[in-house]
Amino acid sequence: MMRSLWTAASGMRAQQTNVDTIANNIANVNTIGYKTQQASFKSLLYQNLQSTSTNNSGAEKPVAAEVGLGSRVAAITGDFSQGKLTATEQPLDVAIEGKGFFQVRMPNGDIEYTRDGSFIVSPTAQGNLLCTTDGYPVLDQNQNNIYLPTSHVATDVVISDQGVIGFPDASGNAATLISNGYEVRLGLVQFNNPAGLAKTGSNNYAVTVASGTPVPENGGANITASKVHQRYTEGSNVDVANEMVNLIVAQRAYEMNSKAIQASDEMMQQANNLR
Numbered sequence: 648m649m650r651s652l653w654t655a656a657s658g659m660r661a662q663q664t665n666v667d668t669i670a671n672n673i674a675n676v677n678t679i680g681y682k683t684q685q686a687s688f689k690s691l692l693y694q695n696l697q698s699t700s701t702n703n704s705g706a707e708k709p710v711a712a713e714v715g716l717g718s719r720v721a722a723i724t725g726d727f728s729q730g731k732l733t734a735t736e737q738p739l740d741v742a743i744e745g746k747g748f749f750q751v752r753m754p755n756g757d758i759e760y761t762r763d764g765s766f767i768v769s770p771t772a773q774g775n776l777l778c779t780t781d782g783y784p785v786l787d788q789n790q791n792n793i794y795l796p797t798s799h800v801a802t803d804v805v806i807s808d809q810g811v812i813g814f815p816d817a818s819g820n821a822a823t824l825i826s827n828g829y830e831v832r833l834g835l836v837q838f839n840n841p842a843g844l845a846k847t848g849s850n851n852y853a854v855t856v857a858s859g860t861p862v863p864e865n866g867g868a869n870i871t872a873s874k875v876h877q878r879y880t881e882g883s884n885v886d887v888a889n890e891m892v893n894l895i896v897a898q899r900a901y902e903m904n905s906k907a908i909q910a911s912d913e914m915m916q917q918a919n920n921l922r
Contacts, residue, residue, distance in 0.1 A: 650716070651910075652911045652912075653716070653717065654715065654716055654717040655904045655905070655907035656717070656904075656908065657691060657716070657717030657718055658901075658903075658904035658907075659901055659904045659905060659908075660719075661688055661717075661718045661719055662897050663901065664686055665688075665720075665897040665900075666894065666897045668684050669897060671684065672885050673887065673890050673891075673894075676885045676887055678883050679762075679765050679850065679880045679881065679882065679883075680761060680764070680850050680880075680883070681730075682725045682727050682728075682730075682762070682883070683725070683726045683883070683884055683885045683886070684724065685723070686720055686723050687721050688719065688720060688721055689719065689721040690715050691715065691718060691719055692716050693713040693714065693715050694713065694716060695711060695713050696713065696714055697712035725844075727746070727841045727842065729881075729884065730881045730883055731882045732744065732876060732880070733880050733882050734878060734879055735878055735880055736878055738878060739765075739766040740765055740766065740877070740879060741764035741766060741806060741833070741875055741877055741880075742876045742880050742881040743764065743874075743875060743876075744875075745871065745872065745873025746837045746838075746871070746873060747837055747872075747873030748760035748762060748836055748837070748841075748852070748861070749761050749763075749764060749785060749835065750790060750834045750836060751778075751783040751785055751851065752790075752792070753783060754783075757853070758786065758790065759847060759852060759853050760836065760844065760851065760852045760853075760861065761779065761849075761851050763779065763780075763880075763881075764880060764881065765779070765780055766778065766780075767779070771794070773794045774794030774795055774796050774797055775795040775797060775801045776792060776793070777793040777795060779849075783851075785833070786834045787832060787833065788832050788834040789834070790834060791826070793812065793833075794826070799814040805877070806833070808874050809875065810832040810833035810834075810835060810875045811830055811832045812831045812833070832865070834863065834865075835863075835872075836864060837861070837862050837870055838854075838859055838861060838862070839858070839859040839862075840857060840858050841858065842857075843855050843856075843857025843859070
C-alpha cells in the first residue's frame with residue numbers, strides 16, 4: 648500500500664507540471680512569436696516482485712511479476728510551427744514566414760534569438776538604433792547593430808521580403824541602406840534543432856548543445872531562406888481549443904491519482920482497525 652501512495656504521488660507531480668505547461672501556453676496566447684510547449688512523460692523504475700517461477704507441473708512461467716513505481720516528466724518540447732501573421736500597419740513590425748530567427752544582442756554582449764519582430768528605434772549618436780521593445784539591439788547579417796540614418800524618418804523604412812533595409816529615394820523608389828560597404832539586411836539564422844533552444848524569457852532563446860550552432864540564412868548551405876513580411880507580426884501558434892482539451896485530460900489524470908492515494912489511505916485505515 649505504501650508503494651501505491653508514492654506511485655500515485657509521482658503521477659500527481661507529473662500532471663501538475665503538465666497543467667503548469669498548459670497554463671503557460673494559454674497565458675501566452677496573445678504573445679507575439681510565442682511557440683507552444685508540450686510535456687511528455689516516461690515511467691519510473693520497475694520493482695521486480697518475481698523474476699522466474701514455476702507452475703504446478705514444474706514448467707517456468709513465461710512472464711515475470713513487475714510493478715511500476717510511477718511516472719515523471721521526460722521533456723517539455725516546443726512546437727515551432729508557423730504562427731498566424733497579423734497585419735499591424737506599423738512600418739517597424741516584421742514577421743518571419745519560415746524557420747528563421749532574428750538575432751539580438753543582450754546587455755552582457757551575448758547574442759540571443761527571437762521570433763518577435765515588433766521593433767522600435769532608439770535615438771543614439773550613430774543614428775536611430777533598431778531594437779526590440781525591451782531595448783535589445785537587432786543585428787544585421789554580420790552581427791552588427793542596425794542604425795537607421797537620422798536624415799530619414801524612421802517610419803519611412805522599407806524592408807524587402809529578403810530582409811534588405813532601405814529608404815525611398817527622391818524618385819520614390821526604395822534605396823538600399825549601405826553600411827561599411829555592404830547592404831544592410833536583417834540577420835536571420837536557423838537551427839538544426841530549434842526545440843533544443845533554451846528559453847530565456849522576453850520571447851528570447853539561447854543556443855545550447857542540443858540546438859546546434861546558428862546557421863546564417865544568407866549563404867547557408869541546404870537552407871530554405873525565410874520570407875520577411877513588413878507591417879506584420881507573427882502571432883502565437885497556441886491552439887486554445889486543443890489546450891483546453893489537454894487541460895481537462897490533465898485534470899482528470901490528476902484526479903485519478905488523488906483517488907488512488909485516497910483508496911490506499913482507506914485500505915491502510917481498515918488494516919489499522921483490524922482486531
